[in-house]
Amino acid sequence: MDISRTSDVWWKNAVFYCLDVETFRDGNGDGVGDFLGLSQEVDYLAGLGVTCIWLMPFYPSPNRDDGYDITDYYSVDPLLGTLGDFVEFVRIARDRGIRVIADLVVNHTSKEHPWFKSARSDRNSPYRDWYIWSDEIPESGPDDLVFPDKEKSNWEWDEEAGQYFLHRFYKHQPDLNITNPKVREEIRRIVGFWLEIGLAGFRVDAVPFLLETAGITGSMEIAPHDWLRDLRSFLGRRRGDAVLMGEVNLEYEEVRRFFGDESGDELHMCLNFNLNQALALALVREDAGALVHSLRAMPSLPADAAWANFVRNHDEWSLDKLTEAERQEVFRALGPREEMQLFGRGLRRRLPTMLDGDQARIRMVYSLIFALPGAPVLFYGEEIGMAENLDIPGRMSVRAPMQWSDGPSAGFSSAQPEKICRPIVEGKRWGPAAVNVAAQQRERDSLLNWMEQLIRKRREMPEIVFGSWSLVAVPEPSILALRYDWGSRSALVIHNLGEKPATTSFKLRPQDRPEATADILGHGKFSVGKDGTMTVELERYGYRWFRLAA
Ligand code: MG
Numbered sequence: 001m002d003i004s005r006t007s008d009v010w011w012k013n014a015v016f017y018c019l020d021v022e023t024f025r026d027g028n029g030d031g032v033g034d035f036l037g038l039s040q041e042v043d044y045l046a047g048l049g050v051t052c053i054w055l056m057p058f059y060p061s062p063n064r065d066d067g068y069d070i071t072d073y074y075s076v077d078p079l080l081g082t083l084g085d086f087v088e089f090v091r092i093a094r095d096r097g098i099r100v101i102a103d104l105v106v107n108h109t110s111k112e113h114p115w116f117k118s119a120r121s122d123r124n125s126p127y128r129d130w131y132i133w134s135d136e137i138p139e140s141g142p143d144d145l146v147f148p149d150k151e152k153s154n155w156e157w158d159e160e161a162g163q164y165f166l167h168r169f170y171k172h173q174p175d176l177n178i179t180n181p182k183v184r185e186e187i188r189r190i191v192g193f194w195l196e197i198g199l200a201g202f203r204v205d206a207v208p209f210l211l212e213t214a215g216i217t218g219s220m221e222i223a224p225h226d227w228l229r230d231l232r233s234f235l236g237r238r239r240g241d242a243v244l245m246g247e248v249n250l251e252y253e254e255v256r257r258f259f260g261d262e263s264g265d266e267l268h269m270c271l272n273f274n275l276n277q278a279l280a281l282a283l284v285r286e287d288a289g290a291l292v293h294s295l296r297a298m299p300s301l302p303a304d305a306a307w308a309n310f311v312r313n314h315d316e317w318s319l320d321k322l323t324e325a326e327r328q329e330v331f332r333a334l335g336p337r338e339e340m341q342l343f344g345r346g347l348r349r350r351l352p353t354m355l356d357g358d359q360a361r362i363r364m365v366y367s368l369i370f371a372l373p374g375a376p377v378l379f380y381g382e383e384i385g386m387a388e389n390l391d392i393p394g395r396m397s398v399r400a401p402m403q404w405s406d407g408p409s410a411g412f413s414s415a416q417p418e419k420i421c422r423p424i425v426e427g428k429r430w431g432p433a434a435v436n437v438a439a440q441q442r443e444r445d446s447l448l449n450w451m452e453q454l455i456r457k458r459r460e461m462p463e464i465v466f467g468s469w470s471l472v473a474v475p476e477p478s479i480l481a482l483r484y485d486w487g488s489r490s491a492l493v494i495h496n497l498g499e500k501p502a503t504t505s506f507k508l509r510p511q512d513r514p515e516a517t518a519d520i521l522g523h524g525k526f527s528v529g530k531d532g533t534m535t536v537e538l539e540r541y542g543y544r545w546f547r548l549a550a
Helices: 033-039 043-049 083-095 116-121 182-194 208-211 222-237 252-257 273-285 288-297 324-334 361-371 393-400 436-442 447-459
Strands: 016-019 051-056 099-104 155-157 163-167 201-204 241-247 269-271 304-311 375-379 468-471 479-486 490-497 502-507 518-521 525-527 535-539 543-549
Touching: 033 043, 033 083, 043 083, 043 447, 099 182, 182 479, 208 222, 222 241, 252 273, 273 288, 273 304, 273 324, 273 543, 288 393, 288 468, 288 479, 304 361, 361 447, 361 490, 361 543, 436 447, 447 518, 479 502, 490 535, 535 543
Parallel strands: 016 051, 016 375, 051 099, 099 201, 201 241, 241 269, 269 304, 304 375
Antiparallel strands: 155 163, 468 479, 479 490, 490 543, 502 535, 518 543, 525 535
């Protein structure tokens, strides 16, 4: 065990918190969240124990895809503030011990981006080749659609250009041509710019699409993964401790490629979509089997790489890796009505509503996510048990304004209600009167205060990400028991996914010293017999964390 290593690769033991500046806190009273408001809430996030904020896109944008359609990579959307406000925010966060990363969305631009406007207007434009054009829809090329409900093709005819252009996302988001060295140079410049003014890294949007060259006729003199490797080393030269966290929603073996070779020279982290989808199935079945299966299938990573684990994120809860029967099983239990589902592949709900507000079960799920191999990622509002607003269309249902108090507009903004940028969650049960930060700060047993404690325990247990993990065999199907060993430190985390209390027994290892077993988190009796058999009681949806002394 080498505790000094933990600060070099800080992101392995970080607690990430994803938020959208637009919906987090309005500081200037115009109804739209902004950097001024966010800066005022940095102390709230520091109090919670967050160590890295992940900002969703805050760049100038026509906002037809919630900011994932960018018109200027070197600026801040005027509605959210100025570059000056951004720098002040990053500095305040750093003072409170919080790093900041942001979405890097360079698979595509907005159709309104000056590069695209120039490209479409003239075949001789220097930007023409920054995008992908074709006189006809090519026979070969990508044929899967990201938004099958909205788009019918990956190619869109552009009257002004007199050609089709390629888009993997919406047709107002033309794909950039990464076979063009000038485009790759520009992406490097964007990365360098934000590192220079304070970002500690990026959550890289849609990485497999970014590296995909299907449909592009020009050849690329560098293999796409070699280019990602180059980008990583550029990042490291500019800021040694910076991180790249990738959105790579593929099967495990394919995701592994994006971490690079044995030395781990591409992405530092990948969001663990496979484990996330197994979680859905395990929850619904109240059976740890799907998680055990997924953990066993999880590829081993280079030494300085890690998974990022999450419960819910800003998109629908995609279940695209489950079989059709499994997906329907999850839909029936967690989102039976059609309006709760999206694209036939996911759920557009947050966790508390899906679990009918069952506090024990909600807490078990977060304890579990924090105890799985990797770093946990929270999505804003999860710490107070916020709900979705199904009246907001599509994936945006989970992106309602943060609920700060039971005051007007949930304390999110002082603007008139009609000016609030997005509908607030309504109703007696989930609206701001029932779910808000201020009330939960006062209430001792609130989810917020529990989450603060969970984060503290997780931060104190770096074994979970620096150690090697192993499954502890237990006979009860509802129980998942994991062990971590890191030098002289060992930890044991046990979760009961079932609605019935359960007691389980297993053998400790000969080197463990039973008398030194420390009870870290959770409730119930436990004992260790002379022969090294440990017996642990778990409540319904119970969770237990122990530290074992070897
Ligand atoms: Mg504002």
